[in-house]
Structures are given as C-alpha cells and as structure tokens.
Amino acid sequence: MRANFRLQRLHVDADLSAGMMLDLNREHSNYLLNALRLKEGSELLVFNGRDGEWLCELKNIGRKKASATLTELVRTQPIQSSLMVLFAPIKVGRLEYMVQKMTEMGAGIIQPVFTDHTQLHKVNEKRLEANIVEAAEQCGVLSIPELRTPQKLLNILTQWDDERHLVFCDEGHETNNPIPTLQELASKEIAVLVGPEGGFSEKERTILNEMDHVSSIPLGPRILRADTAMVSAISIIQATIGDWN
Helix, strand or coil: CCCCCCCCEEECCCCCCCCCEEECCHHHHHHHHHHCCCCCCCEEEEECCCCCEEEEEEECCCCCCCEEEEEEEEECCCCCCCCEEEECCCCHHHHHHHHHHHHHCCCCEEEEEECCCCCCCCCCHHHHHHHHHHHHHHHCCCCCCEECCCEEHHHHHHCCCCCEEEEEECCCCCCCCCHHHHHCCCCCEEEEEECCCCCCCHHHHHHHHHCCCEEEECCCCCCCCHHHHHHHHHHHHHHHCCCCC
16 A cells, blocks of 8 residues: 555654554654644554554644654555665765655665765764655655675675665666666665765776676666666666666
8 A cells, every 4th residue: 555645744753553553753743742833633654674664643832842642554664675785875965865865765674884984974863863754655665775884895895795786876887778687687675876976996897797696787888877877776776686676
C-alpha cells in the first residue's frame, strides 16, 4: 500500500501497537499544535522504522504537550533494503541533499567515506540523521536507512565483506553504458561507491580495480557532480537490478 500524503507523518522512537497511548515529545507537540494548529481528534500517521505505519488520533492536548491513540495499522513494515551506498562527503548543503535522496531512493545503509580527494573531513552525524528522518517523513518511507560512522575508504576496503559486491562509479571508464555490468550482478547483494568532486585518485582506482567482488561502471558520457552522480547511480541500479524491477 502506498503512503497517505493527506495526513501528517511523524517518525517516533517508541514501540508501536494497537490501542496504545503515545506520548508525543515537546518538539512534535509544538509542531502539531502551534505550526499545523491541529485540534483534539485530528488524525495523523506515526512510524518508527520497525512496526509499520499507524493511524492515530490526537488526545490530551495541553499547552505544550499532546498524546495520540493508535487506532489502526495502515501499512506493514517492509523488509529493509539491502542496498549500501558509500559516498565521499561534500559541502554541507549538497551533503544534506545527498542523504535525503539516498533515503528517498531506497538505500538501506549509508556509509560516508573519506577518500584521497575528499574536501570535507568532518561530518555532523546528528544533522545527517535528522535529514534522513525528515526525508522519510515527507516521502512515505517506512524503513530508516542505517547511517554508519564515517571511515577512510581504504580502511573499509581492507575489511570488505566478500558476500557483497561493490560497484564504483568510474569517471574514467572506457564505455558509457553501465547496464551490461549491472545485469551480471542481478543475484548479488550490492554496494555502490560514489567518489568526491575531484574523483578517485589513481591509487584508489588501482586498488578498486584489483579487488575481487568489485566492478566499475560509467554513468554516461557526461561528467557529473558528486550529488548528481549519486542520484544517477542509485537510479540505474534500482531500475536494472533493484526494487524498481
């Protein structure tokens, strides 16, 4: 069942079950009561990334706090996506855009990596988490991607899980068509790696090309910005061997 966008959606931390009374935190209460001006009895949707999406009714409205009674499970919890996205952090505004789009497009694991040409070497994980949740609330996503602690790319590669095939977006690829390579990986768990604005260093490209369980793909005939490349890469993977199929 697709998301209901007529009602406000909120991500909460609490476990959810039929008939329970959910105490909304001050931030959520303020938003619902003062920004949206909802009244007692108004309906909204809540989800926690584990127990599906629930229709609920606002109750016990006070000056700064409100509760909600869960009345109906409207969408069951889907299986979490196995798609892992590794990316080099870029400037803050576009970085937030990137994690929002990864969430919207079905990433299951989000892994920031520091490469030789990465220009941003510190990541505000709390802010990225907030952007992930906001994107999920706005776009009907029920499964919140796991945001992992940033690591150096080479450290990750030395510990790579051979059960997962890594696809990296190579701006120096000799062809323009990524589909034949992806079609060969249809039965595998996939991770996709998008480099920084300056691309991968020759050392990194050499290491990646020499590894088992790693393939390179092009993203067409044009040079793309890092955030555009990430959206393009996830799109072609989802359309070719992912959950758009």
